[in-house]
Amino acid sequence: MTIFYKYCGKMYANITNQCPCSCEFCIRKNGDSVGDNDSLWLEHEPSYEEIISAFDSFDKTGINELVFCGYGEPMMRAELLLQVAEYVKSKSNMKIRVNTNGLVALMDPSFDISSFKWKIDAVSISLNASDPEKYLRITHPKYGLPSYNAMLHFAIAIQEYVPDVMLTIVDKELGEEEIELCKIRAKEDCGLPLRIRHYITDNSDEENV
Ligand code: SF4
Secondary structure (H helix, E strand, O other): OOOEEEEOOEEEEOOOOOOOOOOOOOHHHOOOOOOOOOOOOOOOOOOHHHHHHHHHHOOOOOOOEEEEOOOOOHHHHHHHHHHHHHHHHHHOOOEEEEEEOOOHHHHOOOOOHHHHOOOOOEEEEEOOOOOHHHHHHHHOOOOOOHHHHHHHHHHHHHHHOOOEEEEEEEOOOOOHHHHHHHHHHHHHHHOOOEEEEOOOOOOOOOOOO
């Protein structure tokens, strides 16, 4: 099963298939893989030992960034993610980024986000929409309407512990007006840049995850 894979010159970590959302644009709905592998559907949720073993045996030549992303929400296994990040930092100079829905406070209420400090270099958070109702229609989180503010709160709070934080949207059927509102939300409410990702439906050669 694929725990690590290469995509657009970076190394990606696929540590879970769990996710409390069902985003309209989720690439999982359109195929089984991204990058240089056949499937990102895991046979089982990998243990710390399995992940470390896969990391050690992976050809990391020329790679300087590891992204926790994959076919699931990596922060569903937040404590494990940080253990793995700590190991990677001890073995390499790789920059470490986490791509997340920003809902860790709802997924794992006891998780202390200050533990990101020194272990995670960058966080990319899915803003997805300019208000809670639109967010619900795009993201379908199982926690309902409070999800949006939980995500915004995480985006603001994590900046104290991680030097490089950004928000993202996917341009699937959003429209110019909504994109502008998202830019305002990101800048004025969170003090963060907004990255606009293009919607893809296949394993194309474009960094989009
Ligand atoms: S949060 Fe990520 S993995 Fe989960 S449904 Fe949305 S895009 Fe897919």
